[in-house]
Amino acid sequence: MSTATQGAPGGRTAQKREAILAAATTLFLRNGFRGTSMDEVAAAASVSKQTVYKQFVDKEALFREIVGAVTGRSDAVIDIIAAAFGAAPAVTVDELEDRLRAVARGYLDAVLHVQVLSLRRLIIAEADRFPDLARRYYEQAPARGIEVIAAQLRPYVEAGLLHADDLRGAAAHFAYLALAPAQDRAMFLPADLPDDHERDRRAAEAAVAFVAAYAPAARQRQRPAVR
Amino acid sequence: MSTATQGAPGGRTAQKREAILAAATTLFLRNGFRGTSMDEVAAAASVSKQTVYKQFVDKEALFREIVGAVTGRSDAVIDIIAAAFGAAPAVTVDELEDRLRAVARGYLDAVLHVQVLSLRRLIIAEADRFPDLARRYYEQAPARGIEVIAAQLRPYVEAGLLHADDLRGAAAHFAYLALAPAQDRAMFLPADLPDDHERDRRAAEAAVAFVAAYAPAARQRQRPAVR
Amino acid sequence: MSTATQGAPGGRTAQKREAILAAATTLFLRNGFRGTSMDEVAAAASVSKQTVYKQFVDKEALFREIVGAVTGRSDAVIDIIAAAFGAAPAVTVDELEDRLRAVARGYLDAVLHVQVLSLRRLIIAEADRFPDLARRYYEQAPARGIEVIAAQLRPYVEAGLLHADDLRGAAAHFAYLALAPAQDRAMFLPADLPDDHERDRRAAEAAVAFVAAYAPAARQRQRPAVR
């Protein structure tokens, strides 16, 4: 008997566990908590119900594990934001606006994924039954995204390119200018995701509005100063 | 038997129907579609199950009726927005900002109600099963709110006080600047609604940011023009 | 529709309830709590499972109701004891012994019934899960029997025919002299109940022993006083 049978990762047991998690993830995201039965999960994972119950005490435990794991993977979004901001800060308002447009666009793509949207819908639907999961998701996904944006904006504020007393508030404004219209729509119209063109437009509008609102120097750039 | 038993409005039948609708509304909003049983509905309405089925072919029909009705009542929000904008348009940027702050504040209060939030959560949760209801809600609530805001903003754009090529887009920006941060949070943390002070702050920040972004004349007002 | 459909006793509903109780009583007494399924109960009562669950929230509730009811019927035993003691007190030790023999015999018959024994076995088996039922049974059956005996013995003690500092203790001694040997055996050998002859013998022996132990005057009667 190799050590694999002892439960080491990669063993048969671990493989089954993964199969269960994969199947259950798909089903929960598609049909919700109540809409998914343990029988379905076992069948979809090609595993006996006993095996499911041996790995996860009950349906709630399985659900928690899955939502926790998927929530944990929201790092992807964070990385996208950081990458789009670039390594060295922009030096002109125009450059900054370009970068913000890129950030907004990346953010939109990251968030307007069927999986991400399903998770969001799932957690919102079960916020009453699983308040801890909802809180964790909120803190790890939307709230954390805003944190990262705030961190990226700080140099610009310190350099005087942006003006913001409340850095976090400004970051939130940017995030929701970019995301909220499309995300809100997607919550209600899952089959109707915006195409590339619309995403570009929304990203651009968010960048422009944000710069106009928070960059004092923007005025001279875009239009003659009002007399 | 008087005509009242024939279904005339106000008759016993109509009363029972109302009782059923009222009970079911509460239950659906609190426990969701799957979380509500027809037994509970009948019991809560003090009516036999048969009576429920006589009035509504099945559970879906009852659900549709209720969500439709509650969705229809979102006029309230619209009225609040229109009222806060006031009858005659503001003439200075400062006045406009004040009004927008009031609008934002009213909007926030209207939307951060347990009932409204529950409805939102309910419809999002069931968006897959009832796409038509979700679409209708989206169009009657968030989308319509933005329309109304756009209509209210138009005079200011035409008067040159605001500058916006895409009026609808500008309205959406204002709506989501005001609402999105708190509404998003409330979706995940139902027990954690913002207090008055936070609402004031969010309304003010949204108004300031929006004016800064969209009112060319704002520059001179808040800070000296950049030289 | 007569008032019977309103739940009045004797209505259809009440009849079904009785049928369920009767069926469940039989099954619980025969197969125990865990050994009885709600499906069986419904089938035995010729009733749908729904009807069972509408009348009794869950299996425990049904069990409690039944054990409570059967426990309540233990008055029978009490009556038997009281009746066997007779209305007017005996005046001689011999008469008393006769009466006690009759009491013991009646007591034995009352207790050595399959139903009574099954109930006892059932409650003992579930004393951990239903401690309240066990306590209630103990207080209503064995303890109460002893109380009644004590009450019947009091006149004899007061008249000096019996001598007992601890009336209750004396009553318990009589009860267990009469009952315990047969009852204990019956707990373990349910199929092996004592026949009439054995019951007579046990009743007689108990009466003799008790009188010898507690009636000071008994000595002169049965055997010459020790010289």
Added chain:
Amino acid sequence: MSTATQGAPGGRTAQKREAILAAATTLFLRNGFRGTSMDEVAAAASVSKQTVYKQFVDKEALFREIVGAVTGRSDAVIDIIAAAFGAAPAVTVDELEDRLRAVARGYLDAVLHVQVLSLRRLIIAEADRFPDLARRYYEQAPARGIEVIAAQLRPYVEAGLLHADDLRGAAAHFAYLALAPAQDRAMFLPADLPDDHERDRRAAEAAVAFVAAYAPAARQRQRPAVR
């Protein structure tokens, strides 16, 4: 493979068997037959389920083995009785009463043990399913206790200190006078075992009553002969 794996006493196999028996004993006594699962047994014995089934054909076999073993250990009680009676017989009624009090007290302690009571409850609960076990227990425990008492009483009867036509009956009377009240109570109120003081009292009362009933000489001792 050494011979130890072949099942030699003390070998690994035998050790596992012991572990299983120990675990199962605890579980069966605590949770009953139906309340104990083979999974639990295997887990509590730190052994695979297959190992359990290799040692015991099925759950019944395991149960039989355990109840049989524990029943066998009831010698302890017997020894206690014999020891308390003492080696040389008492010569006066007072001495005899003292010894009987000690016997009763030791008997009570032996029987009012959680383990002993649990076994009793367990066997009573399963008397229908395992009549053979119940019979064996009855014969080895209560019946045998009475036998031993009878054997110990014989010399006193032969010496004329006690008077009893039916020696076995007299022994049973003594046993149940001592035990029955407390044991009966303990069957129904497992959490409510009598304390030392109560045990002393019950032992004393049983001894006094028995001597009064069965020792002709007792009369003169305790109270003046009735004139």
Added chain:
DNA sequence: CATGAATGAGAATTCATTCAT
């Protein structure tokens, strides 16, 4: 020989919906 998985069934509950009175 022992471990984890599978089998196949059964139990308690619940539900949406339909009959029968």
Added chain:
DNA sequence: TATGAATGAATTCTCATTCAT
């Protein structure tokens, strides 16, 4: 027309026992 009962299936979870590795 309205009430209680019935239907028939589903759901979560558990169990005793047996394979397969």
